[in-house]
Amino acid sequence: MKVILSIDPIRFPLTGIGRYTYELAKHLKEIAEIEEIKFLSGYRFTQLPEPEQATKTNEVSSTKFRQAVFKNPLTRELYSLVSPLLKQHALRGYADHVYHGPNFYLPPFAGPSVCTFHDLSIFAWAHCHPPERVKYMRKEIAATLKRANMLITDTETTRQEVAAYFSWPLDKIRAVPLACSDDFRPRSLEEIKPALTKHGISYQGYSLYVGTIEPRKNLDVLLDAYALLPHGIRQQWPLILIGYYGWRNEQLHARIETAMAEGWARYLGFVAADDLPLIYAGARVFVFPSLYEGFGLPILEAMASGIPLVCSNASTLPEVAGEAAAMCDPTDVDGLSELINRALQDESWRELAVKKGLQQAVKFSWQRCAKDTAAVYKEILA
Numbered sequence: 433m434k435v436i437l438s439i440d441p442i443r444f445p446l447t448g449i450g451r452y453t454y455e456l457a458k459h460l461k462e463i464a465e466i467e468e469i470k471f472l473s474g475y476r477f478t479q480l481p482e483p484e485q486a487t488k489t490n491e492v493s494s495t496k497f498r499q500a501v502f503k504n505p506l507t508r509e510l511y512s513l514v515s516p517l518l519k520q521h522a523l524r525g526y527a528d529h530v531y532h533g534p535n536f537y538l539p540p541f542a543g544p545s546v547c548t549f550h551d552l553s554i555f556a557w558a559h560c561h562p563p564e565r566v567k568y569m570r571k572e573i574a575a576t577l578k579r580a581n582m583l584i585t586d587t588e589t590t591r592q593e594v595a596a597y598f599s600w601p602l603d604k605i606r607a608v609p610l611a612c613s614d615d616f617r618p619r620s621l622e623e624i625k626p627a628l629t630k631h632g633i634s635y636q637g638y639s640l641y642v643g644t645i646e647p648r649k650n651l652d653v654l655l656d657a658y659a660l661l662p663h664g665i666r667q668q669w670p671l672i673l674i675g676y677y678g679w680r681n682e683q684l685h686a687r688i689e690t691a692m693a694e695g696w697a698r699y700l701g702f703v704a705a706d707d708l709p710l711i712y713a714g715a716r717v718f719v720f721p722s723l724y725e726g727f728g729l730p731i732l733e734a735m736a737s738g739i740p741l742v743c744s745n746a747s748t749l750p751e752v753a754g755e756a757a758a759m760c761d762p763t764d765v766d767g768l769s770e771l772i773n774r775a776l777q778d779e780s781w782r783e784l785a786v787k788k789g790l791q792q793a794v795k796f797s798w799q800r801c802a803k804d805t806a807a808v809y810k811e812i813l814a
Contacts, residue, residue, distance in 0.1 A: 459802035551726025586727035618738035627710035640715035645678035666696035735789030
C-alpha cells in the first residue's frame with residue numbers, strides 16, 4: 433500500500449487531534465504492508481515533525497493568522513475555496529495512494545480516500561463553538577462526505593452517531609480507538625518532583641482537569657461541584673486546570689480567577705508536552721465532567737498514569753473508561769461533588785480505582801490504532 437496522510441493538525445496548540453495525527457503517523461511507518469507513506473502539510477510534502485517542534489515554530493504568528501482568517505467572512509470564504517484547490521494540485525499524480533484526512537476534511541483527490549470524524553459536536557453542540565467555525569466546518573464536512581470512500585471514528589459510540597446523523601451505511605464506517613503516549617504512566621515522587629516544583633504544586637496535593645477551556649467541557653458544573661466541598665478539603669487539594677485558553681468562556685475564566693483568589697483553584701494554561709505526563713502522575717484525582725466527547729483522551733491518560741478517575745457518564749466516556757471511573761450525570765452538581773470528595777479521601781476506593789484504571793488503559797495502544805487504520809486502507813483498496 434501507498435499512503436498519504438495529512439499532518440495539518442500537528443501544530444500549536446497540540447491538542448487531542450494533533451496528538452492523534454502525530455502518533456498515527458509515527459506508528460503507520462512501522463506497518464509492513466505500507467510500502468510508502470508521505471506526509472502532506474499544507475500544500476507540500478514534508479517530514480514528520482516532532483510535537484515540540486510543531487508547538488514552538490512560529491506558534492504565535494500562525495495562531496493569530498488562522499484566527500484572523502476565520503473571523504473575517506470574506507477571507508474565510510476565500511480560504512475555503514482556494515485551500516482545497518491547492519491541496520488538489522499538490523496531490524496530482526498520486527492516485528495510486530490512499531489519502532487520509534485525520535481531521536474531518538478531504539480535498540478533491542483522484543484516488544481512494546478516508547477521513548476521520550472525531551465527533552459531531554459542530555452539529556450536536558453548535559452553540560458551544562464560535563459561529564464562524566460552525567459555518568466553515570459544516571461546509572467542509574458536507575464536501576468530505578461526498579469525497580470519502582470510508583470514514584473512521586474514534587469509538588463505536590461515535591460510529592453509530594455518525595451513521596445515524598448523516599444516513600451513512602455502517603459498513604462504510606470503522607471505529608478505531610485512540611491511545612495515549614507511553615509517557616503517561618505511574619511515576620515515583622523523585623521522578624516528577626522537579627516538574628511539580630516548577631509549576632508550584634505538590635505531589636498528591638491537587639485535583640486535575642486537562643482540556644480546552646470551552647463550554648462543552650462543562651467546567652461551570654465542575655466549579656460548582658468543587659465549591660460545595662468543605663473549605664478544608666478545597667484548600668488541601670485545590671483544583672488545577674490545564675488547557676488551551678479556548679472560546680466562549682469569558683464568564684468561565686472570571687469564575688476561575690475568583691476561585692484562584694479564594695485559594696482553591698489554579699489555571700496553568702497550556703503546559704508543555706514534557707511536563708504534562710508528570711503533572712498527571714502527581715495528581716490526587718482526575719476530574720472530567722464533559723458534556724460530549726468523541727473519545728475523551730484525557731481520561732485515558734489519567735488511567736494510564738495510575739490516577740483515580742471521576743467523570744461524567746456522557747457520550748463516549750463510559751466506553752473508554754469501562755468500570756474504572758466513578759461517574760455521574762454531567763448536570764448533577766451534588767453527585768459530582770460527592771464523587772470528588774470520595775475520590776480524594778476514600779483510600780480503599782482509590783486503590784481499587786487505580787488498579788481498574790491501569791487494567792483498562794492497557795486495552796488501548798497506538799500500535800493497535802495504526803494497525804486497524806491500515807486495515808481500513810486495505811479494505812478501501814480491495
